[in-house]
Amino acid sequence: MAKPKRKLQIIAGKCIACGVCEGECPFDAIHVEGDVAVIDYEKCTGCGKCVKVCPTDCLFFEGEQAKGEKQAEVAAVPDVAADLAARLAEYQGVWVYIEQSAGQVHPVSWELLGKGRELADVLDCELAAMVLGENVDGVALQAGHYGADKAYIIDNPLLAHYRTYPFAEGCLKLIHNYKPAIVLIGATTLGRDLSGAIATDLHTGLTADCTGLEIDAHSGLLRQTRPAFGGNIMATILCREHRPQMSTVRPRVMEALAPDETRQVEIVRETLEVSEEDIGVTVEQFRPDADLDKPNLQYAEIICAGGRGLGSPRGFELMKELAEALGGVVGASRATVDAGWISHDHQIGQTGYTVRPRLYIAAGISGAIQHRVGMQTSDTVVAINSDPEANIFQIADYGIVGDLYEVVPELIKQAKAGNLKEKLLGDGSG
Numbered sequence: 001m002a003k004p005k006r007k008l009q010i011i012a013g014k015c016i017a018c019g020v021c022e023g024e025c026p027f028d029a030i031h032v033e034g035d036v037a038v039i040d041y042e043k044c045t046g047c048g049k050c051v052k053v054c055p056t057d058c059l060f061f062e063g064e065q066a067k068g069e070k071q072a073e074v075a076a077v078p079d080v081a082a083d084l085a086a087r088l089a090e091y092q093g094v095w096v097y098i099e100q101s102a103g104q105v106h107p108v109s110w111e112l113l114g115k116g117r118e119l120a121d122v123l124d125c126e127l128a129a130m131v132l133g134e135n136v137d138g139v140a141l142q143a144g145h146y147g148a149d150k151a152y153i154i155d156n157p158l159l160a161h162y163r164t165y166p167f168a169e170g171c172l173k174l175i176h177n178y179k180p181a182i183v184l185i186g187a188t189t190l191g192r193d194l195s196g197a198i199a200t201d202l203h204t205g206l207t208a209d210c211t212g213l214e215i216d217a218h219s220g221l222l223r224q225t226r227p228a229f230g231g232n233i234m235a236t237i238l239c240r241e242h243r244p245q246m247s248t249v250r251p252r253v254m255e256a257l258a259p260d261e262t263r264q265v266e267i268v269r270e271t272l273e274v275s276e277e278d279i280g281v282t283v284e285q286f287r288p289d290a291d292l293d294k295p296n297l298q299y300a301e302i303i304c305a306g307g308r309g310l311g312s313p314r315g316f317e318l319m320k321e322l323a324e325a326l327g328g329v330v331g332a333s334r335a336t337v338d339a340g341w342i343s344h345d346h347q348i349g350q351t352g353y354t355v356r357p358r359l360y361i362a363a364g365i366s367g368a369i370q371h372r373v374g375m376q377t378s379d380t381v382v383a384i385n386s387d388p389e390a391n392i393f394q395i396a397d398y399g400i401v402g403d404l405y406e407v408v409p410e411l412i413k414q415a416k417a418g419n420l421k422e423k424l425l426g427d428g429s430g
């Protein structure tokens with residue numbers, strides 16, 4: 001590589017090892033090692049991208065230093081790095097918001113506690129549940145069974161049903177008082193509403209619909225991965241200068257731990273400083289989701305999904321027959337939803353539901369990335385497609401090349417005879 005025109009230097013005492021330069025460098029020429037960034041002069045081209053983004057101005061070029069400009073700037077802001085580091089260090093621990101209604105917890109909360117446990121163990125810190133509602137002590141105890149060390153509770157009749165304002169105020173009080181480093185919330189209708197309200201008030205970042213969460217080995221920051229640009233790339237997002245680091249995760253993306261009823265949880269109680277007059281929204285009637293007779297795709301054990309290869313809406317009658325014979329539910333690709341063949345409640349994928357069934361049968365679905373991100377963690381995938389090159393076969397455990405109108409009736413026959421589930425799942429549980 002040609003010698004760089006400018007030689008990069010670092011004021012080690014000002015570096016806070018935030019890793020911004022590392023993320024920005026297009027040449028992989030700077031890395032955080034321990035508590036300081038280290039420059040690899042073999043790779044550095046002197047492009048200056050790291051200098052521009054460094055939040056503490058600890059990077060500069062030799063010539064510029066000789067002119068005294070950079071030193072003057074650094075001297076003028078000597079406390080920025082220390083202030084930022086001290087502020088960030090106040091935030092410790094991983095928290096999960098526990099979504100509940102009348103004591104019934106949304107399973108995504110247990111799934112997030114499973115992931116939260118892993119993150120807290122890597123960071124060697126506490127995992128806490130944030131529980132708001134009325135009569136929620138039982139929920140807090142359950143959170144302990146699913147991995148929480150501590151539960152922060154706000155128990156108040158005003159929290160009997162979800163309303164943004166009192167729930168956000170309660171969460172903000174807890175976060176201001178106890179300063180968690182990471183807050184995870186389910187990407188449900190409620191979670192999407194609450195997380196946005198909290199993050200806005202806290203002036204912190206919020207990464208929605210994460211599909212991967214892990215701790216960066218160098219910086220200890222939360223690496224939040226999610227699909228970007230229509231699902232064509234996966235973006236990893238870091239929240240470097242604000243706390244807490246906040247992410248939402250859709251149901252079924254993470255896995256819950258098996259509950260351990262012997263696990264104890266420490267309970268911390270706080271009060272809600274809100275009155276009914278402050279809220280501005282009253283609950284006239286509460287109708288649980290279960291009343292709406294929606295297909296419970298996210299937690300279904302068996303899904304029989306159809307794609308454009310069905311050729312017409314009538315194809316879904318066949319898929320329904322197969323689903324009924326197997327004790328499952330019907331899913332769909334977006335192409336069929338967009339064509340009006342079936343309702344959006346059935347859509348699986350990036351802009352539909354994420355599912356994790358034991359058995360996923362995909363008939364006439366090509367396997368576009370936006371579909372696969374919603375179903376690729378299924379235990380067993382059976383793909384039926386007339387095109388042997390279809391992408392869906394890349395992730396299928398069983399691939400059947402053929403016309404679905406010949407294959408599916410045969411599967412229905414076998415399912416009705418009662419031996420298909422056992423054959424496909426291989427454990428005799430069906």
Ligand SMILES: Cc1cc2nc3c(=O)[nH]c(=O)nc-3n(C[C@H](O)[C@H](O)[C@H](O)COP(=O)(O)OP(=O)(O)OC[C@H]3O[C@@H](n4cnc5c(N)ncnc54)[C@H](O)[C@@H]3O)c2cc1C
Nearest residue numbers: 307308309333334335349350351352364365366371386404
């Ligand atoms: C931002 C964005 C978000 C998206 N979100 C989603 C999403 O959430 N979910 C989703 O599914 N898609 C989503 N899509 C669309 C996605 O890119 C694909 O267009 C879509 O998944 C294709 O659906 P399909 O597989 O049913 O149709 P096609 O891609 O048209 O595939 C039809 C398949 O059927 C096969 N076939 C045809 N006839 C038969 C037959 N008789 N027997 C057997 N096989 C047959 C063909 O070989 C083909 O492989 C999204 C796209 C974008 C840009």
